[in-house]
Amino acid sequence: MKESIQNVRVENSFANLPPSFYTRLSPQPLTEPRLLHANPEVAALLDLSPAALAKPDFLDVVAGNQPLPGGQTLAAVYSGHQFGIWAGQLGDGRAHLLGEVVSPSGRWELQLKGSGRTPYSRMGDGRAVLRSSVREYLASEAMAGLGIATTRALALVVSNDPVYRETVETAAIVTRVSPSFVRFGSFEHWSSSPENLGALLDYVVDRHYPECRDAVDGAPATQARVALRFLRAVTVRTARLLADWQTAGFCHGVMNTDNMSILGLTLDYGPYGFMDAFQVDHVCNHSDSQGRYAWNAQPSVANWNLYRLASALLGLGVEADALKEQLQEFEPAFLQAYRNNLCRKLGLLAWTDGDDDLLDDWWRLLHTQKADFTLSFRSLAQAPLDSAQFFQRFHDRDAAGAWLDRYVQRLAQEQRPDPERIEQMNRSNPLYVLRNHLAEGAIRAAAQGDVGEIDTLLKLLRDPYTEQPGHEAYAAVPPEWAGRLEVSCSS
Structure with missing residues (x-):
């Protein structure tokens, strides 16, 4: 491993796109920045040793005081739909892409969030506060621990600089790490520019979806065919991500198209939440007065966002019906991942007829009893043998007992050894989430x-x-x- 961030191998693939895709500029440094925390697990992905994190040159980079050695710092432009309404041009209003570290584990873009104003800041100050930065730093690592696709967090830098939100808070910068920060909104931005739209498609496909270029009957795939395969692949990844969110009780809070990763990663942790007391229509974002991004609405919103991505690809001359055909993959991909996840969480070997009714009644029980999402699932492993922990979750013992009787009968159909089932369930139902x-x-x-x-x-x-x-x-x-x-x- 490298003993200094000065020694990592850096490329700048996004900076090689046409200049209209970004603005080159430096971050705005914080006053007397301090490294509050660094993440050795993510550093290892970058081939950085723990010792490298303690050196002054590391702080210089993650505080925005010095560029990533060999990097070309920039802010990217994109557009998007926000709360279902076309917002026009957006972009990295408080983020700076430093470059791309190439390591044995892959290619990782480093991005500072909270690093100052850019041409895309609109009315914003370009800063992030300590509160939101700690939440993002922890959330991305919590999702990784759950096995859910996500961006990661390398470092958290703080300063006494004041930042004005509802109250006066202090500034912070999170260093985010991802194979790519390209979003659905990146494609929406270029929907009326076939040349730039094609360049973006080529860039993303060549780096992340090379299988979309596989020949058909010995002939190279046309641009239209590549676009269709690309949309299909993104649709499937997004569907699987949403299945993971739903079965972890995770609410993103702001599923705007500019917050949707083209790689199916959890991106942009703002007003997220892991549910405590389960409510099927739980809204974690206090700003979401209409409940657009409620827990039960997330899959349909993701599907809607995919339609916006497909609409952008019309700019390449792809037929609308062909694009719609790719989008039909969302529901089966979601249901397959959703049911697979729930089989593991419920201790079942395979989903069978009647399990949908059993699950619907489980959600109904959790909802009416306002039972804790995480602990209720966790209690299921021992419930057939010792129901004491299970019944602690519910104030209506009769309703809970009636459902438990049905669940025990369902388990009996498989005649699976209890130790095997319990081990699987305890490796599928977390005890700790970032409440x-x-x-x-x-x-x-x-x-x-x-x-x-x-x-x-x-x-x-x-x-x-x-x-x-x-x-x-x-x-x-x-x-x-x-x-x-x-x-x-x-x-």
Whole structure:
């Protein structure tokens, strides 16, 4: 591993696109920046040793004081639909792409979030606050621990610089890591420019979807065929991502097309939330007054967003009916991943007739009882043998017992050994998730310069399925005050 960030291999593939795709500019440094936390697991992806994270040149790069050695710093332009309404040109309003690190594990773009104004900031100040930065830093690693596709977080830098939101807060910068930060909105931006749209398609396909160029009957695939295959692949990845979100009780909060990754990654952690008390129409974003991005609406919103991506590809002369045909892959891909996930969470070997009814009644039970999402699923492993923990989750014991009887009967059909089933279920139903009140505790400690809660949460969230003695409070029903926490688009 490299002992200094000066020694990593850097390329600039996005910077090789036409100049209209971005603006080259430097970040706006923070005053007296401090490295609050660095992530050795993500550093290892970049072939950086833990020792490299403690050196001054690392802080210089992740604070925006110096460019990534060999990198070409830029802010990308894109457009998008926000809350279902066309917003026109958007772009990296508070983010700077530093370059692309090439390591044995792959190619990783490094992006600073909160690093100052760009030509795409509109009325924004280009900054991120400590509160939202800690939440993103922890959330991306929590999702990785759950095995859900996501961007990652390398470093968290703080400063005493004031940032004005609902109140005066302090500034921070998160270094985000991803194979690509291209979004659905990147394609929407160029929908009326066939030349640039084609260049973007070539760039993304060549780097991330090369199989879309496979020959057909010995002949090279046409641009139209590549576009169709690309849309199909993105549709399937997005469907699988949404199945993972739904079965983890995760709500993104702002599923605008400019927040949808072209690689099917969880991107842009703002007002997200892991559900505590289950409500099928739970809205985690206080700014979402219409409930557009409620938990039960997320799959349909993702499908709607894919239609917006398909509409952008019309600019390449692809037939509308052919594009619609690719989009039909969303529902079967989602259902297959959704049912596979739930088979593991429920301890079933295979989905059979009648399981949809059993699951619907499970969601109904959780909803009417406002039962804790994570702990209710976790309690199912032992419920057929010892139902005490299970019944603790519900105030209507009769309703819970009636459903449990049906569940036990369903398990009996497979005659699966209990130890085998329990092991699978406990590796599929996490004990620890990043609940809002846990993130809030880490934020309050970090504001005092204490990273102990960040360290503890990262330890638990990297292996959320294994019980850690002495950390019972992190796997408990949230305290009463947690219900008063609100996250919004300013988060």
